[in-house]
Amino acid sequence: MSAKNLGSTHDWGEGLRSAKWFGADGKTGFMHRSWMRSEGLPDDTFRGRPVIGIANSWSELTSCNIHLRVLAEHVKRGIWQAGGVPFEFPTTSAGEPLVRPTAMLLRNLMAMDLEETLRANPLDGVVLLAGCDKTTPAYLMGAASVDIPSLLITGGPMLNGKYRGGDIGSGTSVWRFTEAYRAGQIDEAAVTEAEGCMARSQGHCMTMGTASTMACVSEFMGMQLPGTAALPANDSRRSTAAHLAGRRIVEMVEEDLRPSKILTREAFENGVRANAALGGSTNAVIHLLALARRVGVELTLDDFDTLVRDVPVIADLMPSGRFLMEDFEYAGGTAGFAETLGDLLHRDTLTVSGKTFGENYAGAEVYNPEVIRPLDNPVKAPGSGIAVVRGNLAPRGAVVKQSAASEELLTHTGRALVWDTLDAYLADADDPELEVTADDILVVRNVGPRGYPGMPEVGNLPLPRKLLEAGVTDMVRISDARMSGTSYGTVVLHVAPEAAAGGPLALVRTGDTITLDVPSRSLHLHVDDAELAARKTGWVAPQVPGSERGWTRLYIEHVTQADEGLDLDFLQGSSGAAVGPQAF
Structure with a gap:
C-alpha cells in the first residue's frame, strides 16, 4: 500500500467531523490512527463511528464533583452501546468551597479550556460532566462557542444534611x-x-443554591435530559441517566442537534422564568447573560426583572423556603415542577431529547404540594423573584433577591457605613465599639469583577456582632460582589459599574444617605451630581494584588461588568468548530 493510499480502503464516515482526522489519506491519517492504537482500540474503531468526548470536571479539589469519574464510566457504556467511540478528558476544575480568591475567577478559564480542547480534537459530540457552581456554566459556555452536539449531565445534589x-x-x-x-x-x-x-454524601449543594439552580435551569433550557437535574448524586438512577446520555449523544450527532438549535431566545426565557419560580440563585443572572452572548441571543439584565413579574415562587426550598433538593425530587422533581408551571414556560422549545419541552414533561405529577406548590398557593407571590434596581448609585443596574429578603427592608432609607475592603469590614464587624444601628446601610466596595478580582460571594455580609447579640437578623447591605445562591438577607448585589472601574459606588462616603426602593426599582444616593463629580477627581483605582501576571492579569484587563455576564470581552460570540490547518 503506497503512502498516498494509506487508510483509503476504509469507510471512515466522511460526514463526521472526526473523519478529517481518522479518515485522512497518507501519513496524516496514519499518524492519527496509529497513535490511538496504543489505547488498545481495534482496527475498525473509527470506521463510520461517531467519536464522542466526555468532558470531566472531576477533581479531588472539587469535592462536589468527586464522583464524576465513576459517572463517566456509565456514559462510556451508553456511547459504546450506541455505536460511538468515547474519549474522556479532563479540564480545569473550579470548586467553590476551596478556591481563592473565588471560583468565579476561573469560570472563564475553564470555559476557554473546554472550548480549545473541543475545537482542537477529532470530536463529533461531547457529554459535559459538571456540578459545582461554576463548572456547569463554564461547560455550557465552552460547548456553545464550539457548537458541536453537546449534552450536559450534572452530578446531582447531596442527600439532606x-x-x-x-x-x-x-x-x-x-x-x-x-x-x-x-x-x-x-x-x-x-x-x-x-x-x-x-455534607454527608457525594454531590453538590442540596439547597437551591447556584449548583442546583444551574442544574435545573440548564434542564429547562433543554441542555439536560428531562427529569435528571434534581436526582440525588447517590441515586442509582443518576448512573442510569448517564448511561442514557451516552446513548443519546450518539443520536444527536446523527441528527446534527447542536447547542445553537436549542439555546434560542425562548429557551433563555424559560431559564429566567424557571429560576424565578425556583427561588433560584442571583448567580444565574450572570451565567445566563454570559451564555447568551456566546450564542448571539439578545438577553439583558432587565429581562431578569420584566420576564418574571407574573411568575410566583412555587418551590419551597432553602434558602427562600423550608425544604431541600432530595425532598424536591421525591415531590415530583423537575418534571412535576415544569408541568405545574404550565404555559408560564414555552412548551415548544427543542431539547437534547429530540423532543420539545412540553413533550418531555407531559403528564408529570407532583406528589407533595408542600414542596412544589400549586400556582394558586405559591411560596411567594408573582413578581417576588429577582428585582433589578437602578439609580445614581447603580446606573447599569444591581440585583436584589426578593424571595430571600426581609419584606420590611425592601423600602428603606439609611445612613451609609462604608468600607473599601472586605477585610476591613470583617475586622470592624466584630468590634463591640463599632458605631452602627440596625437602620444603617452597610456598604463594602472593591469586591467586583476587577476589584477583588473575580467578584466573590461575599455580598451577604455577616452582621455586626453587637447587633446580632441584640437580636437583629437582617440589614440592608450593598456591594459590587455576588452572594452564594444558598444565602439570604436584604442584599443589593452586582452594583454596576463596580467601584474598581470608577463606578459611583467608589464615591460613597460614610454618613451619606441611601434609599433602597425595590417596588420602584430604585437605588439612590442622596448626593448631588456636582459633589459626586468633585469626589471623582480625587479617586484613584485600587491596586489589585496578583494582577501583574498570569490569568489574573488577563482577566482584569478583559472581564466585562456584571450586567454583561463577566465574560472576557474577546470570548463573546461563537467561533464554531472549524478544523485548523494540518501541521504535516
Whole structure:
C-alpha cells in the first residue's frame, strides 16, 4: 500500500467531523490512527463511528464533583452501546468551597479550556460532566462557542444534611450556624457537630443554591435530559441517566442537534422564568447573560426583572423556603415542577431529547404540594423573584433577591457605613465599639469583577456582632460582589459599574444617605451630581494584588461588568468548530 493510499480502503464516515482526522489519506491519517492504537482500540474503531468526548470536571479539589469519574464510566457504556467511540478528558476544575480568591475567577478559564480542547480534537459530540457552581456554566459556555452536539449531565445534589433530628442545608445552614455562634446563641461544639452532619454524601449543594439552580435551569433550557437535574448524586438512577446520555449523544450527532438549535431566545426565557419560580440563585443572572452572548441571543439584565413579574415562587426550598433538593425530587422533581408551571414556560422549545419541552414533561405529577406548590398557593407571590434596581448609585443596574429578603427592608432609607475592603469590614464587624444601628446601610466596595478580582460571594455580609447579640437578623447591605445562591438577607448585589472601574459606588462616603426602593426599582444616593463629580477627581483605582501576571492579569484587563455576564470581552460570540490547518 503506497503512502498516498494509506487508510483509503476504509469507510471512515466522511460526514463526521472526526473523519478529517481518522479518515485522512497518507501519513496524516496514519499518524492519527496509529497513535490511538496504543489505547488498545481495534482496527475498525473509527470506521463510520461517531467519536464522542466526555468532558470531566472531576477533581479531588472539587469535592462536589468527586464522583464524576465513576459517572463517566456509565456514559462510556451508553456511547459504546450506541455505536460511538468515547474519549474522556479532563479540564480545569473550579470548586467553590476551596478556591481563592473565588471560583468565579476561573469560570472563564475553564470555559476557554473546554472550548480549545473541543475545537482542537477529532470530536463529533461531547457529554459535559459538571456540578459545582461554576463548572456547569463554564461547560455550557465552552460547548456553545464550539457548537458541536453537546449534552450536559450534572452530578446531582447531596442527600439532606441531618442534625439533631432535623434537616440542615449546605450553605444556608453554614450562615445560620456561624451567625448564631457569633451572637453567643450556640457553642463551638454545636457548630463542630453540624459541620460533620451537613455534607454527608457525594454531590453538590442540596439547597437551591447556584449548583442546583444551574442544574435545573440548564434542564429547562433543554441542555439536560428531562427529569435528571434534581436526582440525588447517590441515586442509582443518576448512573442510569448517564448511561442514557451516552446513548443519546450518539443520536444527536446523527441528527446534527447542536447547542445553537436549542439555546434560542425562548429557551433563555424559560431559564429566567424557571429560576424565578425556583427561588433560584442571583448567580444565574450572570451565567445566563454570559451564555447568551456566546450564542448571539439578545438577553439583558432587565429581562431578569420584566420576564418574571407574573411568575410566583412555587418551590419551597432553602434558602427562600423550608425544604431541600432530595425532598424536591421525591415531590415530583423537575418534571412535576415544569408541568405545574404550565404555559408560564414555552412548551415548544427543542431539547437534547429530540423532543420539545412540553413533550418531555407531559403528564408529570407532583406528589407533595408542600414542596412544589400549586400556582394558586405559591411560596411567594408573582413578581417576588429577582428585582433589578437602578439609580445614581447603580446606573447599569444591581440585583436584589426578593424571595430571600426581609419584606420590611425592601423600602428603606439609611445612613451609609462604608468600607473599601472586605477585610476591613470583617475586622470592624466584630468590634463591640463599632458605631452602627440596625437602620444603617452597610456598604463594602472593591469586591467586583476587577476589584477583588473575580467578584466573590461575599455580598451577604455577616452582621455586626453587637447587633446580632441584640437580636437583629437582617440589614440592608450593598456591594459590587455576588452572594452564594444558598444565602439570604436584604442584599443589593452586582452594583454596576463596580467601584474598581470608577463606578459611583467608589464615591460613597460614610454618613451619606441611601434609599433602597425595590417596588420602584430604585437605588439612590442622596448626593448631588456636582459633589459626586468633585469626589471623582480625587479617586484613584485600587491596586489589585496578583494582577501583574498570569490569568489574573488577563482577566482584569478583559472581564466585562456584571450586567454583561463577566465574560472576557474577546470570548463573546461563537467561533464554531472549524478544523485548523494540518501541521504535516
